[in-house]
Amino acid sequence: MSPVGNLILSVTAPVFDDNKRYLGFVGGAIYLQEDNILNQILDKRHHNESAYTYVVDKNRHIIFHKNVERIGEKVSENRIVDTVLSGVSGSMIAKNSLGLEMIAGYAPAQLTNWGIVSQSHKSVALEKVYGTITDVVLSTLPLMVLTLLIIILLAMKIAEPLASLAQALKEEGLDSKIDPRKITAWYFEADYLKKAFISSHERIEQTILKLDQDSQNVQLTQLLNRRGMEKALATFKACSQPFAVLALDIDHLSG
Template sequence: MAKKNLLDVLKHIFRIDLKKLILALATCGVVLSLLNTLFASYQVHRQAFIQDTLHANQTYATKLAEVTQLFLQSVNSQLNVSAFHIAEHIDDTVLINAELERLLSQTNSFDSLVVVNRTGKIIAVMPELPVLGESISSQQLDKVMLQEPIVLDPFVSPAGNLMISPTYPLFNSHGQYLGFVAGGIYLHGDTILNRLLGRHHYEGGSYSYVVDKKQRILYHPDPKRIGEQVSNNIVIERVLNGQTGAMELTNSGGNQMLAGFASIPMTGWGVVSQRPLISILNQLAVTHKSVVYSSAPFTIVILGWVFVAGGLIAKPLALLAKQLATVEKHSIASSGVSAWYYEVANLKYALIQSHRAVRQVIKSLDVDRKTDKLTSLHNRLSLELWLENTLNSQVGFSVLAIDIDHFKSINDSHGHCTGDKVLKELANLMIQNARGDDFCCRIGGEEFLIFMPNQSISQAMSTAERLRKLVSNHIMPDGITITVSIGVSTWPNNSMRIDKTIEMADKALYQAKRAGRNRSCCLEAA
């Protein structure tokens, strides 16, 4: 017994009813809306974080490239001043060394300075290095022979240091090319350039690096990668083509990075500032967690309100559903459901109307079930019901059995479509010639019956003749004229059996056929 009670309780708890459905739907709506909002918020913030990081990296790379460009232009200006003084005393080594020493002491932009004559021979160096009297490489000589300020590509000095060398040409007062003065800048020495490009504040895994025109890494936070040649990197390809921008990419280590890049026009180098995407997503996760925690209390309040309001809304609906299962259709309007809000009142009204509509549909379907599809007259089923009702009410009637003469020849000569039109037209004539309470039906093919309550055999014969003449004088579809034979009988008769009455009408019909057709005959029970 206790087990049965427990099962009943469990069934009641887990039973799906209107209240539970409304509360479940409302709860799912709140939860799904919250999840959708959080997801949309996450996506928007993610895109915003990425765009902000890309913009920041591009801005940083651009500023770094601009500062480096300004530094190189400043170095170029310093060399220009010294080149003017050196060109006036190209043959005086003491004065040349004095000018180089002055330039070195006035700025820490250079690690060394050299003066090279037009043949490529080093004629002065400061500080003293074992390169005096040596010649520069033919590749470097070819570039300086352009006789304009340039920055030589990075090369390894005789002392084993990776360096670059800004140069400025020397011209005498007659404009004759004498050689050039060059400043040596160690890429990893304690110079302004190294401070600009090699020392940065790194946060969240972000870092910057510099590549030269040959895609070699000149500056990188990992010293092991300096001098490494990078390939298949779209950012490096773009920046060395002179482009400035930002994009998301996968670096050589297989990590997703957000990179900004800018070129240094004077050297053709590229500056790349990038940050791992994972660090942005980690930062976003922390921010999004705060959003979730902030929205949780308000969501709980909303859910509580949903349960209370949902219960109040569902109560009249549940009551209406319960009463619909227990009351008769005619008592729905007085079921006692409290329609305290508009929708429940409308639902109650709609239910009442739906019952009426259903009854009308059923009635219409019933009419279709009892109606001949072609002629819209009553069919055999309708005839059986009518005869049963007539037998119960004991109302007398006369019956006409009607058949179209030679109907098969019409189908053979004009086709079944025309034959169907003739049947429809004959049905219309029968209805037009019938009284309001007469019962017209088609029992098959070209055979019809007309039942006329409270009409004597003589009255029925008059009606039959009138209908026969009407049909014979009527022009049917496609210009056809037809005739009909009619058999007449009446009930009650001596046998008192309705089926015998119909059988006698049918015999009278065949008597009319044998007598030459297009005529009416009647038979009465003996």
Template sequence: MVQINKTTHWLDLKKLILILASLCIFTSLLNALFSSYQVQKQVMVTDTLEANRAYATKLADVTDLFLQSVLMQLKASSNVIAQNLNNSAQIDNELKQMLVRTNSFDSVVLVSASGKIIGAQPSSLGITGTMLKNEVETSPLRKQTPYIVGPFISPAGNLMVSPTHPIFDNNGNYLGFIAAGIYLKGDNILGKLLSNHHHQDKTYVYVTGPNGKLIYHHDDHRIGQDVTANEVVTSLTRKGSGANQIINTQGVEMLAGYASVETSGWGVVAQRPLAVTMSQLSDTMSHVLKTTVPFTVFLLICVLGFGGLIAKPLWRLAKLSEQVQDGRNIDFPHVATWYYEATWLYQAMHGSVKHLGAQVQRFDDERKQDQLTLLFNRRGMEKWLETAYEQATPFSIIALDIDHFKRVNDTFGHHIGDTVIQKLAELMRRNAREQDHLCRSGGEEFLMFLPHVEISQATKIAERLRHCTETTVFADAGHITISLGVSHWPTCSEDLHHALKLADRSLYQAKANGRNRVEQAVLANHNAA
């Protein structure tokens, strides 16, 4: 009989099962965590880039609309002044009215065709009767078209831009121009538009001029710097909007979205440090690990117990083998071993992988849902739009947001603002069908997608929701109103993104027309007509 020295064969079946099971479980766990990390990283980077691009585009569009509005105001005043050029009292009154009608300007100047300043408000500027001097100041005389001068430093040391509009008499003779001074750091609409951002994640916005120099930055010391070496600034000269992962001129890796302001040639960039996004990813993965490790430990304890049960039949076979070698005549029973072992090992591994897969799926589902309102977030919206587009499902789009929501937060606090957003989400559900897709696209902004609903019916639904919101009392906040824009794909546009933009434009049209109203996008066939 062959004698086996147990001291030289320390690895028995029970230990081998435990070692192999541990290796398999931990390998699968690490693989699942690594895969989850890579997926989460890609998703978070992509979402951040898209969010920054969308924010920069919206800010650029609003800035563009503001500048166009300013030029229209100047045009209206130039017509009045052209009819009263010899009436200094009338001119002075018109200049004063320009300052008080809106909070768009910090100063207004009237210049004759010879370059002499013949009127200025406020009068404390003390420049009436002086001549324009440098090339920047006289550029509107040469162009004789609506033109935005600057940015440049005013004599008072303020960084400003100056929209201008030419003045012609009834015979088309050039009489001079009217110019509005807008301080980029002033208490005016443009200054507030560029400076009021509510990000808590180190995302910030900067604006570049046509020459690639900074005209707005949260760090005042950087204003005026040449940033043409920045890849984003270079991209702004080639296309209207986009997003890139870049290293900025300060050597910091950024996730940047950008868009251009068509009227002025400025560029708006919204960017966030990559490190901030990665820190959020680390927190997410830490949560995944904390959730998974206890189950893994429990599974290892079970494997150890089952290992003893699995090893027992083989131990019996070993004992029977010793009896056979001893020459004893025994009845060698049938023992089910290998198939039984393989089945249980497979079930243990299958259960572990299935659990990890369910965890990953749950986290993926949570990423598609806005945690405050339980509506879909932007990622969930994109998934739905992708499916609708692939299946050629026509749908109406309702874009809406809360009027004067900043006032709610400033007056009652952000916790009441969150309650208002939740209540509005509830009203949206009441006014929607089960198959409709409701999204919170950001802040106080929402989107509703109504499959197989014509635009006329969607407008009625939007009006119903508007009325319902207006008549609802929101706890602590009282009454609020919403503005809504409606479009349809593919009726309004065969381009899906353009159809979405039309809804957004209609929303801003509703706000421009007084808020608390519904505006409908013009149908594509109507435009063609």
């Protein structure tokens, strides 16, 4: 016998033979306010007080709830219950019958026309999400720092030859304290810039040298002019080399 006042859910199913002749039915009862199969299937799937599952029948009566006192209660205004009893499954954020904002997932049981709802308080669920995010960030922080350091070191290594070339250019090219030829350009772009830099300055120096030589010679005879002579004498003096100068006044060279 069941205790007085205990709600019972009666479950029956017809029995047919191989020729589909009705033989009878099999029936059973679930004591809703006692330990039953619904408790074993649904209630033990949650590990905290804020999350729970409840079941309503087609008449909106609660037939399973973690709070036994609510079993048998009729749910009047509840958007989640309205939706699940209409045969729709899904999830939503809505207020329950007690006015608490919940995150709920729900699905109808087509065979029995029940609605099964699993829900948790929104604030508690979000707190767990934020906690999980914090744990992930803290656990990946060392890797993020290491990755950032590697990126910085690689960036410095990549920028090093470019900075050296820029400094050499700033200090008057091939005559600077930094010899561009000795700069280690370990990747294609830097090596290309290095070669272009050296080639450009070599061409400039050759042009300057030729212009200097032309300024010291007479164009017609290609002999040294006065500027060339003074430069040659200065070289002899610097080397302490004896020399003599013979001056000739030649006119009408083109005649």
